Amino acid sequence: MDKVLSVRNLSTYFYMDEGVVAAVDDVSFDLSPKEVLGIVGETGSGKSVTVKSIMRLIKPPGKIVRGEIIYKNQDILKLDEKEMYKIRGKEISMVFQDPMTSLNPLYTVGDQLIETIVQHQKVSKQEAYKRAVEMLGLVQIPEPEKRMKSYPFEFSGGMRQRVVIAIALSCNPSVLIADEPTTALDVTIQAQILDLMKNLQQTLNTATIFITHDLGVIASMAHRIIVMYGGKQMEIGNSDDIFYNPAHPYTHMLLRSIPRVDKRIDRLEPIPGQPPRMIDIPKVCPFLPRCPRNIDKCNETIPEMVEISPDHFVRCFNPFGGGKEGA
Numbered sequence: 001m002d003k004v005l006s007v008r009n010l011s012t013y014f015y016m017d018e019g020v021v022a023a024v025d026d027v028s029f030d031l032s033p034k035e036v037l038g039i040v041g042e043t044g045s046g047k048s049v050t051v052k053s054i055m056r057l058i059k060p061p062g063k064i065v066r067g068e069i070i071y072k073n074q075d076i077l078k079l080d081e082k083e084m085y086k087i088r089g090k091e092i093s094m095v096f097q098d099p100m101t102s103l104n105p106l107y108t109v110g111d112q113l114i115e116t117i118v119q120h121q122k123v124s125k126q127e128a129y130k131r132a133v134e135m136l137g138l139v140q141i142p143e144p145e146k147r148m149k150s151y152p153f154e155f156s157g158g159m160r161q162r163v164v165i166a167i168a169l170s171c172n173p174s175v176l177i178a179d180e181p182t183t184a185l186d187v188t189i190q191a192q193i194l195d196l197m198k199n200l201q202q203t204l205n206t207a208t209i210f211i212t213h214d215l216g217v218i219a220s221m222a223h224r225i226i227v228m229y230g231g232k233q234m235e236i237g238n239s240d241d242i243f244y245n246p247a248h249p250y251t252h253m254l255l256r257s258i259p260r261v262d263k264r265i266d267r268l269e270p271i272p273g274q275p276p277r278m279i280d281i282p283k284v285c286p287f288l289p290r291c292p293r294n295i296d297k298c299n300e301t302i303p304e305m306v307e308i309s310p311d312h313f314v315r316c317f318n319p320f321g322g323g324k325e326g327a
């Protein structure tokens, strides 16, 4: 199947006084049309920098130092800012963690929706208005026509995130990127927003990249999952591989740290140790200091990504075998 997005060997570094932070190092993946790709990892693992690189939102001291981001047969990294402007928000749009960073407090939500629509589509103001009301209805805002006139502060946090999702989807993007879209919300609202996103994805079939630090959040949504650690991909596989045949010791730890309804666990296991400080590019696996399965070879060099079964890749010299010891 044709890919809607192909990321090849993406490396984004931050040049700090203390040294070079390899925030994203040699990341590659494909996104198919209609696919939901989950990117999971602890804080600082490089998830946000990966998607900000795709949107070309990296600012100094950050720099994309290597790689290709192929969107519809063109390398996004080679486009000038004017061409990129046409893609950002229309072809590839993004929902951030905190809805207030995406909404302008001084304009009504209706105006903000209409502005996005007319900016990217050749439609009249009336058509844009109609589409805006439709979008608010689609994200299940009650009385959408009336709420067009409301300002962001008149909405609850969950409703604001619905508005942001409506704006992000208003131009029918080919790719939607959601960066921890529910983290800033309280738990019941989180579940509602996740349900909404799942339903919208199934209705609209938009290819989606969903970022989270919590594997549980994407369990029922993602087709494929990338597990990141220390700026690197540790494991990539379809959801079943990651949940039932996890190969990387870090994936095992992530799985043990989520609540499960099918197993009685008295206490969730926290992941021991600290995420790495990624100053200067590690020559060995970044997970090595926390890894319970490390072997001598791990101290010598960093493993490559190896395909252990069709479309299931792992970066580890001593992976778990075929899920027999699964979580």
Ligand SMILES: Nc1ncnc2c1ncn2[C@@H]1O[C@H](COP(=O)(O)OP(=O)(O)OP(=O)(O)O)[C@@H](O)[C@H]1O
Binding pocket: 014, 016, 021, 022, 023, 024, 041, 042, 043, 044, 045, 046, 047, 048, 049, 050, 061, 062, 213, 278
């Ligand atoms: N503007 C910046 N300046 C310097 N370093 C940065 C900057 N933005 C990100 N980094 C570094 O890049 C690394 C990856 O950060 P990133 O935000 O991608 O992590 P993340 O996995 O998305 O974590 P979180 O869940 O906390 O958002 C971190 O070590 C971070 O310190």
